[in-house]
Every structure is written in structure tokens, then in C-alpha cells.
Amino acid sequence: MIKLIASDMDGTLLSSHLDISELNKQAIKTAAENGIEFMVATGRGYSEARPVLNEAGIHCGMITGNGAQIFDEFDNVLHTVSLEKETVKEAMKILEEEDLYYELMTTEGVYSNNEAQRIEKFAILLSENIPHLTFKMAIAMASTQLKMLPVNYTEHYDTLVDDPEVDILKVIAFNEEGAKRFEPALEKLHKLMNVHVTSSGVNNLEINHVDATKGNAVKYIAEKRGISMDEVFTIGDNFNDLPMLEVAGVSFAMGNAEDKVKEVAKYQTDTNVEDGVGKAILRAIEENL
Structure with a gap:
């Protein structure tokens, strides 16, 4: 049973209009009701990621800058990896x-x-x-x-x-x-x-x-939560998502993902304009992936 979900934003959680669909929001809520923590893992910075989540009424932790920073749901900085x-x-x-x-x-x-x-x-x-x-x-x-x-x-x-x-x-x-x-x-x-x-x-x-990757950030959170990587679900569409798809027990590629992403991920879902994230989350819960 998964205990942690880390989702990319652009091309994944967000639609082509850069918002979050109702089905995606409902799936995140369903995950919470099942005791599963949801967070985003994005290349965006904090100031670019938080407004979209707030608008959708989603209060969650964030991995930003491809893993350069990690925030909890209260916007406290948990970890930073900066360039020299x-x-x-x-x-x-x-x-x-x-x-x-x-x-x-x-x-x-x-x-x-x-x-x-x-x-x-x-x-x-x-x-x-x-x-x-x-x-x-x-x-x-x-x-x-x-x-x-x-x-x-x-x-x-x-x-x-x-x-x-x-x-x-x-x-x-x-x-x-x-x-x-x-x-x-x-x-x-x-x-x-x-x-x-x-x-x-x-x-x-x-x-x-070199240490600022989504994969390292997801592992950091899982370790802090006492969660096995087999209990982690990650989903994305592009090359910066590969590190977190490679380390998670359950990994999904979007239907609109790069071919390399589809090769690495264990499962595939629909595109970002077809509620791919929501469908993947609900499938993971229903099938106990």
C-alpha cells in the first residue's frame, strides 16, 4: 500500500491551461482519506508553485527547483541543496x-x-x-x-x-x-x-x-516519515522526473510523457489534459499497487 505520493506539476498535475482539474483534486482528497500523503515535486520555485496549489485549495508539502528545496505543508523549509x-x-x-x-x-x-x-x-x-x-x-x-x-x-x-x-x-x-x-x-x-x-x-x-534531484528529495522525505521506497508513488512526464521515477516502488508516466520516461516508469496513465494524475492515484488505491 502506498503511503506517499510525489507528483510533478507542469505537463503532469496541471492541465494545458496550467490549472488542476476537479478529478485530480478529488483523487488527492481520496488519497488523504486513505492516509496517503500527497506532495508536489516540481522544477518550479516556491513562489511559482504555491499560488497554483492555493488556488486549487491543495495544502501540501513541496519539492521545488528539481529537489533543491523541500517545504512542508506549512511552508517551512526542511532541506536546501544550493549550487556553489x-x-x-x-x-x-x-x-x-x-x-x-x-x-x-x-x-x-x-x-x-x-x-x-x-x-x-x-x-x-x-x-x-x-x-x-x-x-x-x-x-x-x-x-x-x-x-x-x-x-x-x-x-x-x-x-x-x-x-x-x-x-x-x-x-x-x-x-x-x-x-x-x-x-x-x-x-x-x-x-x-x-x-x-x-x-x-x-x-x-x-x-x-548534483545532489539536487527529485529522486534524492523524495528519498529524504520518505526517510523522515519512516516510509519504505516501495511505499512511494511518483508520477511525471519529463527528464527531470526520471530520478524520482527510478527510486519509487510505484511509478507512473503520463500519456504525454517523453519516451524515456515511459520506458523507466512501471505504469502509464492518461495525459495531463485527461486527468492522468487523478486516474493513476485512484488506480493505485483500488489495485493496492
């Missing part, structure tokens, strides 16, 4: 050499140095997820959505990195051209020490400390 500052500077240099727009996820929130580019990147995400949405409409939606997601702007990332009071949790780069555009940067980034490079979508590249 010199490593951050080296990664920034590589991304700038390759002319890639990037943002910094920190213990003080998400930082961008270009508001126009941030809106453009979010618009691309929306247009990819919502059929028949024109790019002009996506830009308008992105501007509205981002106003609800706290973000900080700075002219110089170096000042932020040099601040001893701020830890850098993740560096995330974006480009609409996808994987090929990232190849030159990837070759250089893989030479850096103590980094884990992954992605949560075809148009981004995410750089964390």
Missing part, C-alpha cells in the same frame, strides 16, 4: 557565450534580467500547451499570468550571486529552438563539477547541484 557560487558564475558565462536567455532561482525567489524575454518565453510555453492559441494571444495571457507569479528583476546577476545572504538553487535557460540550440552549451556544462543538468521541457535547460 563559483559554479554558478561558470554556468552563467557558458550560457552568455552561447547567447541563451536564463534566469536564477534563489532562496529569495526567481530572478530575471529581462522582463520582455521572460514574457516571451512564458508565451511560448502557453502556445505549445494550448491548441489554436495564437502567439499574440499567448503574449497577452503570459503577461497576465506572470503578474500572479512573483518574480524579481535585476540588471546584474553577478550582484545577486555575490550576495552572501542569497543561495542559488537553480539556473534555467530557455530557447524556442529546442534541444539542438542547447547542444554547444551542454557540452561545456557537463564539464563542470558537481552539477546535474536536465530539462522539464523541450525548450529549457536546468542546472542544479
Whole structure:
């Protein structure tokens, strides 16, 4: 019997409109009624993840930044794994050499140095997820959505990195051209020490400390709860979800997941627009997976 559920958000728990369906909410409630703890495990930062959950009335723990931070349901920080500052500077240099727009996820929130580019990147995400949405409409939606997601702007990332009071949790780069555009940067980034490079979508590249993975974060929570990994359920759709799918006793891939994710997961469910998370949770309970 499962005792802990860790679900990815984008492309998994969230629909194409970036909200949580009624069936998914009901399944999470059913899990709680059966004594099963639910939490999200996302590449998003705290300030980007919590508003969506609050809007859906879901009060749960969170693994954020791909495992860089863990929060309990009361928003207390339980664990943090940050990047070394010199490593951050080296990664920034590589991304700038390759002319890639990037943002910094920190213990003080998400930082961008270009508001126009941030809106453009979010618009691309929306247009990819919502059929028949024109790019002009996506830009308008992105501007509205981002106003609800706290973000900080700075002219110089170096000042932020040099601040001893701020830890850098993740560096995330974006480009609409996808994987090929990232190849030159990837070759250089893989030479850096103590980094884990992954992605949560075809148009981004995410750089964390080597120990900051969703898999390590889920194991941390399970150990604190006295739960066996055989009693852990994880579900996701993209490459940054692989570490937690590999360590869980019950693992589900979304119907819209990358092929590699489907190969690793033990089970498969429907897509994120077909209540895949809710259906997987109910199946796990009904079949006592």
C-alpha cells in the first residue's frame, strides 16, 4: 500500500491551461482519506508553485527547483541543496557565450534580467500547451499570468550571486529552438563539477547541484516519515522526473510523457489534459499497487 505520493506539476498535475482539474483534486482528497500523503515535486520555485496549489485549495508539502528545496505543508523549509557560487558564475558565462536567455532561482525567489524575454518565453510555453492559441494571444495571457507569479528583476546577476545572504538553487535557460540550440552549451556544462543538468521541457535547460534531484528529495522525505521506497508513488512526464521515477516502488508516466520516461516508469496513465494524475492515484488505491 502506498503511503506517499510525489507528483510533478507542469505537463503532469496541471492541465494545458496550467490549472488542476476537479478529478485530480478529488483523487488527492481520496488519497488523504486513505492516509496517503500527497506532495508536489516540481522544477518550479516556491513562489511559482504555491499560488497554483492555493488556488486549487491543495495544502501540501513541496519539492521545488528539481529537489533543491523541500517545504512542508506549512511552508517551512526542511532541506536546501544550493549550487556553489563559483559554479554558478561558470554556468552563467557558458550560457552568455552561447547567447541563451536564463534566469536564477534563489532562496529569495526567481530572478530575471529581462522582463520582455521572460514574457516571451512564458508565451511560448502557453502556445505549445494550448491548441489554436495564437502567439499574440499567448503574449497577452503570459503577461497576465506572470503578474500572479512573483518574480524579481535585476540588471546584474553577478550582484545577486555575490550576495552572501542569497543561495542559488537553480539556473534555467530557455530557447524556442529546442534541444539542438542547447547542444554547444551542454557540452561545456557537463564539464563542470558537481552539477546535474536536465530539462522539464523541450525548450529549457536546468542546472542544479548534483545532489539536487527529485529522486534524492523524495528519498529524504520518505526517510523522515519512516516510509519504505516501495511505499512511494511518483508520477511525471519529463527528464527531470526520471530520478524520482527510478527510486519509487510505484511509478507512473503520463500519456504525454517523453519516451524515456515511459520506458523507466512501471505504469502509464492518461495525459495531463485527461486527468492522468487523478486516474493513476485512484488506480493505485483500488489495485493496492
